[in-house]
Amino acid sequence: MKLWGGRFESGPSEVFERFSRSLHFDRRLLDVDIVGSQAYARALERVGILTAEEREKLVSALEQIRLEARSPQFFDGATEEDVHTVVIRKLKERAGSVADKIHTGRSRNDQVSLDTRLWLLGQIDHTCSLLHAFLGALLKIAREYPDAIIPGYTHTRRAQPVLWAHYMLAYFEMFSRDRERFLEARRRVNVMPLGSGAMAGSGFPLDRQAIARELGFEAITPNSMDASADRDFLLDFLYAASMTMLHLSRFAEDWILYSGEEYRWIELGDDVTSGSSIMPQKKNPDSLELIRGKCGRVFGSLNALFVTMKGLPMTYNRDMQEDKEPLFDAADQLDGSLEMARVVVESAKLDPAVPAAAAEESWAIATDLADALARAGTPFHRAHQLAGQLVLSSLRAGKKPADWTAGDLTAFAPEFTADMVRYFRPSEGLKTREIAGGSGPAAVAKALDAAEARLESWRR
Numbered sequence: 357m358k359l360w361g362g363r364f365e366s367g368p369s370e371v372f373e374r375f376s377r378s379l380h381f382d383r384r385l386l387d388v389d390i391v392g393s394q395a396y397a398r399a400l401e402r403v404g405i406l407t408a409e410e411r412e413k414l415v416s417a418l419e420q421i422r423l424e425a426r427s428p429q430f431f432d433g434a435t436e437e438d439v440h441t442v443v444i445r446k447l448k449e450r451a452g453s454v455a456d457k458i459h460t461g462r463s464r465n466d467q468v469s470l471d472t473r474l475w476l477l478g479q480i481d482h483t484c485s486l487l488h489a490f491l492g493a494l495l496k497i498a499r500e501y502p503d504a505i506i507p508g509y510t511h512t513r514r515a516q517p518v519l520w521a522h523y524m525l526a527y528f529e530m531f532s533r534d535r536e537r538f539l540e541a542r543r544r545v546n547v548m549p550l551g552s553g554a555m556a557g558s559g560f561p562l563d564r565q566a567i568a569r570e571l572g573f574e575a576i577t578p579n580s581m582d583a584s585a586d587r588d589f590l591l592d593f594l595y596a597a598s599m600t601m602l603h604l605s606r607f608a609e610d611w612i613l614y615s616g617e618e619y620r621w622i623e624l625g626d627d628v629t630s631g632s633s634i635m636p637q638k639k640n641p642d643s644l645e646l647i648r649g650k651c652g653r654v655f656g657s658l659n660a661l662f663v664t665m666k667g668l669p670m671t672y673n674r675d676m677q678e679d680k681e682p683l684f685d686a687a688d689q690l691d692g693s694l695e696m697a698r699v700v701v702e703s704a705k706l707d708p709a710v711p712a713a714a715a716e717e718s719w720a721i722a723t724d725l726a727d728a729l730a731r732a733g734t735p736f737h738r739a740h741q742l743a744g745q746l747v748l749s750s751l752r753a754g755k756k757p758a759d760w761t762a763g764d765l766t767a768f769a770p771e772f773t774a775d776m777v778r779y780f781r782p783s784e785g786l787k788t789r790e791i792a793g794g795s796g797p798a799a800v801a802k803a804l805d806a807a808e809a810r811l812e813s814w815r816r
Contacts, residue, residue, distance in 0.1 A: 373437065376437060376674070376677075377437050377438070378437065378438045378439075378677055378680065379431070379434060379436055379437065379438050379439055379442065381680050381681050381684060382438050382439045382440075382680050383431055383439045383442075384475070384684065385439050385471045385472070385475055385680075386422075386425050386439050386442075386443065387422060387425065388470075388471045388474035388475045388478075389439055389440055389443055389467070389471045390418045390419075390421060390422045390425075390443060391422075391474065391571070392467065392470045392471055392474060392550065392571065393414075393418055393443065393447075393458060394414075394415045394418050394419070395550075395567055395570045395571050396458065396462060396550060396567070397411050397414045397415050397418070397458060398411060398415070398570070399550075399562050399563065399566065399567050400457065400458070400460055400461075400560075400562075402562075402563060402566070403560050403561050403562060403563075405457060405460050405461075405560065406454075406457060410454045410457070413451050413454060414447065414451055414454060414455065414457075414458060417447055417450035417451040417455075418443075418447060420450060421443060421446050421447065421450070424446075438464075440464055440467060440468070440471075444458070444459070460560065461551075461553065461558040461559055461560035461562065462550070462553070462558070463552075463553045463554035463555075463584075465552070465553070465554050465555065465584045465671075465672045466549045466550050466551065466552040466553060466554075466583060466584070467550070469549040469552075469583060469584070469586070470548065470549055470550045470571075472590070472679070472680070472683075473545050473546070473547070473548075473549065473573075473589065474571065476545050476589070476590070476593060476683075477542065477545055477546060477572075479593075479687050480538050480539075480541065480542045480545065480593065481542075482691065483538060483597075483687070483690060483691060483694070484535060484538055484539070484814075486691055486694040486695055486698070487531060487534065487535055487538070487600070487694055488535075488811060488814055488815055489694075489695075489698050490531065490694050490695075490697050490698040490701070491528055491531055491532070491535075491811050492811060493697075493698045493701040493702050494524050494525075494527055494528050494531075494701060495524070495528065495804065495807055495808055495811065496701075496702075497524060497701055497702075497704065497706070498520065498521040498524035498525060498528075498804060499521070499804065500706070501520045501521070501706050501708055502519075502521055502801070502804075503519070503708075503797075504519065504520035504521075504706060504708035504711065504712065505517050505518070505519060505520070505708075505711065505712045505715050505782050505783060505786070506518060506519075506520050506523060506621065506711035506712070506714070506715060507711060507714050507715040507718060507720050508523065508720075508795075514714065514715070514718040514719075514720045515720060516720050516721075516723055516724075516785075516795075517715040517720050517721065517724075517782035517783075517785060517786060517795075518786070518795040519786065519795055519797065519800050520706060520708070520711070521800050521801075521804055522795045522800045522803075525800065525803055525804060525807060527603070527607055528807050530603045530606075531600070531603055532810070533599075534596065534599055534600040534603060535814065537595070537596035537599055537600075538593075538596045538600075540592070540596075541589065541592035541593045541595075541596050543574075544588065544589045544592055545589045545592070545593070546573055546574045546575070547573060547574070547575050547576065547577050547589075548564065548567060548568035548571060548573035548575065548576045548577065549576075549577045549583040549586075550562075550564065550567055551564040551567065551576070551580075552577060552580035552583035552584055553580060553584075554584065554672065555580060555581050555584040555585075555670075555671040555672060556580055556581075557580040564576045581670055581671045582671075584671035584672045585668070585670050585671040585672060587661065587665055587676060587679050590661060590679055590683055591658070591661055591662065591665070593683070593686075593687075594654070594657055594658040594661060594682065594683065594686055595658060597654050597657075597658070597686045597687070597690045598654050598655050598657075598658045598686075600690060600694070601650065601651040601654040601655070601689070601690060601693060602651060602655075604647050604648075604651065604693050604694070604697055605647065605648045605651040607647075607697065608644035608645070608647045608648040608697070609644075609648060611624070611641070611644055611700070611704070612641045612644050612645065612648075615641055615704075616641075619710070619711075619714075620707065620710050621706060621707060621710050621711045622704050622705070622706055622707075623704065623705045623707065624639070624641055624643075624644075624700065624703060624704055625700075625702075625703025625704065625705075626639075627699070627703055628641075628642075628643040628644075628696070628699055628700045628703050629641055629642060629643065630642045643696050643699070643700050644700060646693075646696070647693045647696055647697060650689045650692070650693055651693075653685065653686070653689050654686045654689050654690060656682070657682035657683070657685055657686035658682075658686070660678070660682045661678075661679055661682050661683070664676070664678045664679065712782075715782045716756075716757065716758060716781070716782060717756050717757070717758075719747045719750070719751075719757065720782065721757055721779055721780055721781075721782055721785055722743045722744070722746075722747050723743070723785075724779040724782075724784070724785030724788065725739075725742075725743040725746065725776065725779050725780075726739040726740050726742070726743040727739075727785075727788060728776045728779050728788075729742060729743070729771055729772070729776070732771070732773065732776075734771045738771070739771070742769050742771060742772070745769075746768055746769075749768070757780040757781075758780065760777060760780055761777065762774035762775075762777040765777050
């Protein structure tokens with residue numbers, strides 16, 4: 357069946373029907389389509405289009421369809437162009453001719469917008485729950501190694517020693533911003549468009565605020581043309597999803613490196629790695645590589661909808677049907693990646709001795725020496741030069757930081773004092789970085805407590 361056709365002398369060609377069909381991907385909107393139609397039936401009763409008996413008949417039939425849709429065979433044999441038409445056919449089969457009234461004052465334009473918004477509200481909530489679980493895994497592995505020291509990097513070169521927990525908290529903050537973006541997107545999704553009609557508003561005095569309250573929306577769309585034309589809320593979600601995937605990709609790249617033979621910090625679990633079909637010794641970080649790879653798909657979804665919407669005239673255009681597949685695919689890849697990342701973190705083991713040795717044997721403590729000189733009164737530019745000269749001299753002589761004694765240090769330059777030799781141990785320099793947000797042990801412990809409290813409040 358079709359929801360249109362009276363103006364046409366003949367039907368669409370088989371090629372056009374096949375080309376324009378969306379049922380194969382928009383079928384996942386069935387549940388929210390039914391919820392929206394049930395609310396709309398009650399709204400029609402309030403304006404006298406439906407009697408109480410008719411409304412009850414429609415609402416009950418729609419509920420039966422919703423329950424039947426749980427069967428994998430529900431869509432077998434369906435030839436309709438979209439999920440909305442399937443629902444109308446099945447509704448007419450169960451409720452009879454009164455089903456023809458359900459579309460009074462409603463367009464597929466505001467119906468599709470409503471369905472998409474309802475679906476996306478649930479999707480964002482689900483994504484945030486997965487994000488919370490991943491954040492919890494980050495904090496848990498940070499707690500497991502509270503004293504572990506690793507080298508921090510800039511330009512992929514060892515830069516300064518930091519605590520492992522400080523490193524994990526950096527990712528906590530990164531993904532916390534992603535959560536904020538999803539909630540901001542959710543605020544703009546949470547606007548009820550029903551009653552906007554095709555683009556000029558409904559010709560019936562529907563109580564749009566009542567419909568919004570019933571469906572749990574915070575507000576109604578203020579302009580019917582904008583409601584028909586708007587897909588900004590999907591782009592907001594896709595941008596938030598892309599940022600989260602970008603951060604997951606950076607995290608995956610770190611751990612791919614740190615679990616490799618050249619670093620050997622992290623041991624990934626057997627349950628998140630795979631072997632080689634030809635090289636028996638291999639333990640490949642496929643889970644992390646797939647996360648990194650799926651990032652491109654989500655970026656592509658954002659770009660696809662951007663390009664689709666670019667240049668579209670007011671208001672609705674059929675191009676906008678192309679919003680669903682990138683939306684659904686991005687949501688699926690994002691959720692799968694968040695879940696996979698959580699399992700990777702939960703399976704991982706840190707070998708604290710390896711990164712600690714990397715921090716100790718490198719010259720990552722050079723800044724600590726320069727800072728010590730500056731605190732003792734040496735101008736920092738001179739302190740920087742002295743520390744650099746000491747590093748150069750050590751590299752030429754093949755000396756590591758641990759090879760220096762207090763006597764060696766004071767003999768190198770008069771500005772150095774014997775007590776500064778302690779800064780050749782990374783743990784000593786960390787103690788000077790207790791500034792808020794810094795990598796000092798007390799600052800990190802405080803930040804970890806605060807992060808756990810924040811996460812707990814978000815979960816509640």
